[in-house]
Amino acid sequence: xxxxxxxxxxxxxxxxxxxxxxxxxxxxxxxxxxxxxxxxxxxxxxxxxxxxxxxxxxxxxxxxxxxxxxxxxxxxxxxxxxxxxxxxxxxxxxxxxxxxxxxxxxxxxxxxxxxxxxxxxxxxxxxxxxxxxxxxxxxxxxxxxxxxxxxxxxxxxxxxxxxxxxxxxxxxxxxxxxxxxxxxxxxxxxxxxxxxxxxxxxxxxxxxxxxxxxxxxxxxxxxxxxxxxxxxxxxxxx
Amino acid sequence: xxxxxxxxxxxxxxxxxxxxxxxxxxxxxxxxxxxxxxxxxxxxxxxxxxxxxxxxxxxxxxxxxxxxxxxxxxxxxxxxxxxxxxxxxxxxxxxxxxxxxxxxxxxxxxxxxxxxxxxxxxxxxxxxxxxxxxxxxxxxxxxxxxxxxxxxxxxxxxxxxxxxxxxxxxxxxxxxxxxxxxxxxxxxxxxxxxxxxxxxxxxxxxxxxxxxxxxxxxxxxxxxxxxxxxxxxxxxxxxxxxxxxxxxxxxxxxxxxxxxxxxxxxxxxxxxxxxxxxxxxxxxxxxxxxxxxxxxx
Ligand SMILES: Nc1ncnc2c1ncn2[C@@H]1O[C@H](COP(=O)(O)OP(=O)(O)OP(=O)(O)O)[C@@H](O)[C@H]1O
Ligand SMILES: [Mg+2]
Numbered sequence: 001x002x003x004x005x006x007x008x009x010x011x012x013x014x015x016x017x018x019x020x021x022x023x024x025x026x027x028x029x030x031x032x033x034x035x036x037x038x039x040x041x042x043x044x045x046x047x048x049x050x051x052x053x054x055x056x057x058x059x060x061x062x063x064x065x066x067x068x069x070x071x072x073x074x075x076x077x078x079x080x081x082x083x084x085x086x087x088x089x090x091x092x093x094x095x096x097x098x099x100x101x102x103x104x105x106x107x108x109x110x111x112x113x114x115x116x117x118x119x120x121x122x123x124x125x126x127x128x129x130x131x132x133x134x135x136x137x138x139x140x141x142x143x144x145x146x147x148x149x150x151x152x153x154x155x156x157x158x159x160x161x162x163x164x165x166x167x168x169x170x171x172x173x174x175x176x177x178x179x180x181x182x183x184x185x186x187x188x189x190x191x192x193x194x195x196x197x198x199x200x201x202x203x204x205x206x207x208x209x210x211x212x213x214x215x216x217x218x219x220x221x222x223x224x225x226x227x228x229x230x231x232x233x234x235x236x237x238x
Numbered sequence: 239x240x241x242x243x244x245x246x247x248x249x250x251x252x253x254x255x256x257x258x259x260x261x262x263x264x265x266x267x268x269x270x271x272x273x274x275x276x277x278x279x280x281x282x283x284x285x286x287x288x289x290x291x292x293x294x295x296x297x298x299x300x301x302x303x304x305x306x307x308x309x310x311x312x313x314x315x316x317x318x319x320x321x322x323x324x325x326x327x328x329x330x331x332x333x334x335x336x337x338x339x340x341x342x343x344x345x346x347x348x349x350x351x352x353x354x355x356x357x358x359x360x361x362x363x364x365x366x367x368x369x370x371x372x373x374x375x376x377x378x379x380x381x382x383x384x385x386x387x388x389x390x391x392x393x394x395x396x397x398x399x400x401x402x403x404x405x406x407x408x409x410x411x412x413x414x415x416x417x418x419x420x421x422x423x424x425x426x427x428x429x430x431x432x433x434x435x436x437x438x439x440x441x442x443x444x445x446x447x448x449x450x451x452x453x454x455x456x457x458x459x460x461x462x463x464x465x466x467x468x469x470x471x472x473x474x475x476x477x478x479x480x481x482x483x484x485x486x487x488x489x490x491x492x493x494x495x496x497x498x499x500x501x502x503x504x505x506x507x508x509x510x511x512x513x514x515x516x517x518x519x520x521x522x523x524x525x526x527x528x529x530x531x532x533x534x535x
Binding site (some may be wrong): 051052053074075078085093094097101104136150154 | 405408411413416417418423
């Protein structure tokens with residue numbers, strides 16, 4: 001079976017800064033992929049470039065059989081690919097319900113949207129309770145839930161999560177990872193960028209370790225857990 | 239007391255027009271970081287359409303509708319032709335582009351229409367007035383206040399209850415993430431310009447109704463004032479634009495009415511000093527924009 005996402009010799013540059021330098025990877029339907037690496041490794045650049053928020057310098061991205069390398073960001077959510085960006089970035093001056101409504105903005109199918117509301121409110125009853133509150137007034141954990149819920153409103157087949165556990169209390173972090181497993185059971189394929197390596201290795205099927213814009217190790221999470229590169233990456237040595 | 243009430247009505251009429259103009263600037267600024275100085279030329283276009291419609295003997299209601307539509311169309315064209323190519327450029331580049339657009343339009347008006355001020359035929363009833371006890375209030379003032387209130391209610395409803403309006407607020411707060419949701423950059427920016435054109439068109443009708451004339455530079459002063467009002471209120475904040483517009487209108491009218499004769503010469507500098515004093519205490523304006531903190535990808 002063809003992979004859901006395939007990425008070939010992928011480069012991302014910011015002027016002279018080469019943030020991502022030729023990575024190749026695939027994600028198959030139903031998998032959870034972990035993308036690991038120290039600060040500045042190029043993880044967010046990869047995620048943002050996949051969804052068109054920053055330009056792809058060179059390489060090729062095929063999603064669901066279509067070349068989306070240079071697609072505008074607004075075309076991807078309707079195609080089934082979306083990102084919950086680093087730092088959550090909920091619309092703080094919009095209500096919770098308005099944030100969710102925006103999540104489904106690109107979707108035409110009314111029944112799909114109605115189903116998404118049901119799904120999101122049953123996954124996150126707290127968001128239903130707080131639906132008229134400004135998103136900016138939610139706690140960090142609730143904002144993270146909202147960021148994921150907003151991404152789910154477009155009914156993605158592949159959901160990219162950039163550091164979903166960043167800055168959250170340990171108990172909430174656990175909920176986030178439970179949610180990731182739950183979403184996989186609901187048929188969502190996920191790629192998760194994480195600083196919380198132990199947790200990421202626990203839930204993911206496979207992982208990639210990034211340093212200096214390249215993959216240094218990849219493999220099943222079992223293989224990664226035992227690799228020296230993983231240990232050195234997080235001790236700050238390359 | 240009557241004089242004070244009289245001037246308060248004037249302050250609301252003038253402040254309302256500033257508020258509409260400042261809102262037009264703020265809607266565009268909040269989404270693409272552009273201060274569109276050619277906003278005034280949208281007003282001028284509406285003014286000329288009113289003038290030509292008057293000459294053609296069209297009913298006033300139709301003239302007004304055409305004048306406002308002209309500003310909307312011109313705003314959308316302006317975006318498409320002049321601002322889209324520099325959309326990702328720096329704020330300074332966009333600002334200079336807007337000056338260029340303003341000057342090109344001014345020169346066109348001067349050469350194709352007339353460099354001099356032209357009279358605009360207005361219906362008689364606009365210059366009538368109504369008595370409320372000791373107050374005598376012009377129909378045009380009442381019209382300006384009522385129109386402003388209707389426009390503000392409309393805009394509030396649009397931004398809160400229409401999907402397109404909510405998308406505009408989302409885009410103003412975080413444009414990249416809004417695009418990620420499937421909100422089209424081109425559509426939301428064109429929509430912001432259309433809305434700013436609508437506001438400029440309405441403001442132009444109110445402005446011309448008080449003066450019955452139009453000239454190539456007509457839009458310059460009110461938009462400069464609206465720019466000050468927008469900063470006073472908090473650049474990019476819609477509520478701030480409204481607050482700043484009304485406050486600036488009040489400052490100007492009350493100074494004109496109550497400043498001693500010897501000081502009238504210094505009215506504008508004194509008004510600006512008051513604005514600066516407000517900004518000293520509230521550097522981000524009366525009601526700062528929420529997007530100040532939002533970073534870009
Ligand atoms: N907008 C930008 N302009 C210039 N350089 C950038 C930009 N964004 C990121 N970089 C640089 O690109 C490199 C990769 O950054 P990126 O944000 O992708 O790393 P990351 O792996 O997500 O790190 P973190 O764990 O801190 O989120 C870094 O050297 C960073 O300084
Ligand atoms: Mg990152």
